[in-house]
Amino acid sequence: MSDPVLMLEGLVRRFEQAGEVLEVLRGIDFTLNPGELVALVGPSGAGKSTLLHAAGLLERPDGGRVIIDGTDASRADDGVRTRLRRATIGFVYQFHHLLPEFSAVENVMMPQLLAGVSKAKARARANDLLDLMGLGPRADHRPARLSGGEQQRVAIARALANRPGLILADEPTGNLDPETAERVFQTLVSAARDQGVAALIATHNPELAARMDRRMRLEHGRLDRAA
Numbered sequence: 302m303s304d305p306v307l308m309l310e311g312l313v314r315r316f317e318q319a320g321e322v323l324e325v326l327r328g329i330d331f332t333l334n335p336g337e338l339v340a341l342v343g344p345s346g347a348g349k350s351t352l353l354h355a356a357g358l359l360e361r362p363d364g365g366r367v368i369i370d371g372t373d374a375s376r377a378d379d380g381v382r383t384r385l386r387r388a389t390i391g392f393v394y395q396f397h398h399l400l401p402e403f404s405a406v407e408n409v410m411m412p413q414l415l416a417g418v419s420k421a422k423a424r425a426r427a428n429d430l431l432d433l434m435g436l437g438p439r440a441d442h443r444p445a446r447l448s449g450g451e452q453q454r455v456a457i458a459r460a461l462a463n464r465p466g467l468i469l470a471d472e473p474t475g476n477l478d479p480e481t482a483e484r485v486f487q488t489l490v491s492a493a494r495d496q497g498v499a500a501l502i503a504t505h506n507p508e509l510a511a512r513m514d515r516r517m518r519l520e521h522g523r524l525d526r527a528a
């Protein structure tokens with residue numbers, strides 16, 4: 302069997318707030334295998350975003366290790382972490398964070414161009430992904446001319462652009478009405494299954510969480526298997 306796409310070992314993260322130390326992650330252990338879809342649940346403020354940012358190499362933990370595709374990123378320098386992140390991880394945020402000056406297709410091309418893919422190849426892949434998201438006819442629109450659900454589907458296409466083994470999603474449907482949330486979530490799950498991508502998805506929506514392979518609950522700084 303191949304390496305897990307993500308392993309967290311004894312992950313610790315602390316913040317200082319008003320002179321007090323808040324230990325948000327108190328030794329988190331977690332393994333995500335290739336193609337697995339896992340929901341990350343837990344009360345507001347429990348540290349789901351903090352966990353995703355550390356797992357996604359956007360921030361360094363205060364203790365423990367983050368191992369991506371068998372590579373220990375904990376002690377790697379920033380350059381190595383950035384390359385590893387670009388090559389293996391796709392992020393989807395609650396607010397899409399698309400670049401407003403660029404069209405949908407250009408937004409999906411961007412991470413590929415940063416990774417050194419040619420313009421022609423990046424455009425072809427971006428168009429394929431937008432088709433997969435049902436957004437082919439909207440490819441040349443800027444984000445402001447797309448609905449919230451369409452913007453979020455562009456963000457999912459962008460996250461998949463570099464064929465990551467791992468998608469980290471932070472309440473990807475939290476900002477959408479229930480019907481649109483359902484459609485966007487379905488698109489994310491079927492795209493991940495279709496492309497064999499593993500995903501860790503933070504969500505407050507129990508119905509959506511119930512449809513993942515596993516659910517993990519973060520509370521009081523600990524991560525445990527949930528029902």
Ligand SMILES: Nc1ncnc2c1ncn2[C@@H]1O[C@H](COP(=O)(O)OP(=O)(O)OP(=O)(O)O)[C@@H](O)[C@H]1O
Nearest residue numbers: 316317318325343344345346347348349350351352
């Ligand atoms: N940069 C920071 N500096 C200080 N405290 C922080 C920082 N980032 C997060 N925190 C604190 O860490 C705790 C966890 O925050 P986090 O955003 O990870 O929770 P969450 O589970 O994602 O919440 P929600 O479900 O509401 O999005 C909160 O108490 C928050 O105030």
